[in-house]
Amino acid sequence: MSLNADTISQQSLPKHIAIIMDGNGRWAQSRNRPRTYGHKKGVDAVRSAVQFCSKLKIESLTLFAFSSENWRRPEDEVSTLMDLFLFVLTKEVKKLHKNNVKLNVIGEISRFPSSLQERVQAAHVLTENNTGLQLNIAANYGGRWDIMQAAQKLAMQASEGKIQPSDITEEAITKQLSMAHQSELDLLIRTGGDCRISNFLLWQAAYAELYFTDTLWPDFNEEAFAEAIACYVSRERRFGCTGDQIKELLAVSKVTS
Numbered sequence: 248m249s250l251n252a253d254t255i256s257q258q259s260l261p262k263h264i265a266i267i268m269d270g271n272g273r274w275a276q277s278r279n280r281p282r283t284y285g286h287k288k289g290v291d292a293v294r295s296a297v298q299f300c301s302k303l304k305i306e307s308l309t310l311f312a313f314s315s316e317n318w319r320r321p322e323d324e325v326s327t328l329m330d331l332f333l334f335v336l337t338k339e340v341k342k343l344h345k346n347n348v349k350l351n352v353i354g355e356i357s358r359f360p361s362s363l364q365e366r367v368q369a370a371h372v373l374t375e376n377n378t379g380l381q382l383n384i385a386a387n388y389g390g391r392w393d394i395m396q397a398a399q400k401l402a403m404q405a406s407e408g409k410i411q412p413s414d415i416t417e418e419a420i421t422k423q424l425s426m427a428h429q430s431e432l433d434l435l436i437r438t439g440g441d442c443r444i445s446n447f448l449l450w451q452a453a454y455a456e457l458y459f460t461d462t463l464w465p466d467f468n469e470e471a472f473a474e475a476i477a478c479y480v481s482r483e484r485r486f487g488c489t490g491d492q493i494k495e496l497l498a499v500s501k502v503t504s
């Protein structure tokens with residue numbers, strides 16, 4: 248299935264795409280190289296994915312760079328990942344800014360080295376008024392953590408008497424989550440062959456289309472990304488309704504508009 252920009256309207260494209268970028272280690276190991284080499288190659292794939300989404304005018308791209316569970320990896324791998332993150336934040340941010348990308352790091356960054364936290368802050372400030380692609384990098388992020396921190400904020404408001412327990416609705420929780428002000432997640436991609444969410448966007452993935460591919464992250468090029476989007480476009484999204492109900496809705500809106 249190929250993606251043809253002339254035949255697919257902007258409206259049918261996902262507005263918000265998230266990717267679990269998995270398979271760097273296996274990619275390197277299959278070449279008899281250390282796992283960290285795979286992470287370095289993974290950065291090239293990130294660059295290409297960002298460019299691709301900018302070209303397609305996708306609103307938001309959310310990339311899982313480091314999970315709250317990834318601290319359990321060997322110390323040298325964790326520190327290579329931190330160095331790489333720092334390097335990318337230092338080297339790439341100006342280019343992202345030039346391309347009108349708005350960068351946002353989501354997750355519990357207080358656990359990161361202070362040099363990294365400062366870079367994150369500087370990147371936020373530099374790009375906050377940009378109007379192009381919203382790029383979210385999930386770092387020390389966990390879906391359960393996100394829901395927990397939303398619950399804590401609401402509990403705090405309740406304990407101060409600002410809201411009632413009955414005000415804690417789905418909408419109220421959604422508003423306290425990371426990326427609350429962005430489009431809902433439409434498409435969640437996982438590379439590397441495993442079919443699990445690994446504590447990524449749990450709440451936000453409720454109605455997202457899930458796309459799993461065996462392609463390892465460093466091999467996830469424009470062609471592979473286009474394939475994922477073409478698959479999304481071809482699926483009928485129904486939000487718990489039947490296709491007939493959607494068609495009925497369409498018929499009604501034609502009559503009333």
Ligand code: IPE
Pocket residue numbers: 268269270271272273274312313314317328439
């Ligand atoms: C994903 O690749 C990148 C991070 C988790 C940072 P992996 O490092 O998990 O690669 P595999 O799954 O071991 O091949």
Ligand code: IPE
Pocket residue numbers: 267268269270311312313314317441443445
């Ligand atoms: C998920 O990949 C996390 C990131 C891509 C950052 P993992 O390789 O860490 O996931 P598990 O451990 O296989 O579930």
Ligand code: MG
Pocket residue numbers: 269270439
């Ligand atoms: Mg993995």
